[in-house]
Amino acid sequence: MSGLPQVTTGDELPGRTVPITRAGLVRYAGASGDLNPIHWNERTALAVGLPGVIAHGMLTMALAAQYVAEWAGDPTLVRSFSTRFTRPVVVPDDDEGASLELGATVKAVDDDGTVTLAVTATGPDGKGVLGKAIAVLRA
Template sequence: MPVPPSCTPARRPPVPDIEPGLDLGELRVPITRSDVVRYSGAATDFNEIHFSDRHARAIGLPGVLAHGMWTMGAGLRLVTDWIKDPARVRRYQVRFTRPVIVPDTDEGTEVVYTGQVTAVADGIATVTLTATCGEDTVLGAARVEVSVD
């Protein structure tokens, strides 16, 4: 009996030619205070450092900061846009090195992500990401492993 089309597995998008040294380019992601508040609601993380300068400064921060998980997730978009299939992501790890301070302006700030394939072995490509906000590196040791077979 033939399998109905709705029951057949979806075909994965083809994997681009991949080898170490491949540059994934750059992704610029703006963020404003409004974005931070919306993310707070979606994440149910209502820590005052994400919307109140007064609370942020009371604990020694220079101002309101973006959620670390937002910073991490926004960077993964560089990889998923390149690989065309988020299901290929097998592992993602980062070290948070500096917070993303979001000024109370209409423009907010911008995080710039770049990526490069650093290894390909056993059907897994390792991508090293960098993330900067102004002069500060905000993610360290950021690595994504994606299935390429």
């Protein structure tokens, strides 16, 4: 029997709002080794044509994958997670940062209990920041 919550095709998972702050970007940069200044320095980000400091794409993906794993109740149930980065998340230099809205819809439930989710991640401007985000969870 699967440890996954019982779902059927078309069900929507409860959404979650995740804050992304400049301090969080600096911590992620140190942990990941991605010290590109576009993720922490406004001058550099603007100089290369960005609208401001942007979150690491892999951080955005990791937050979406964490959302799925927490919904599943066990991160080992996540068999795969794939996505494309479609739009950056601009993170203002203030105490609030940016909000990432996460959600998912059940695309399929296979006979063996495998669940496929279409995951959404929406930036503060209301536009999607991940495209074709798909999570497959094993029974």
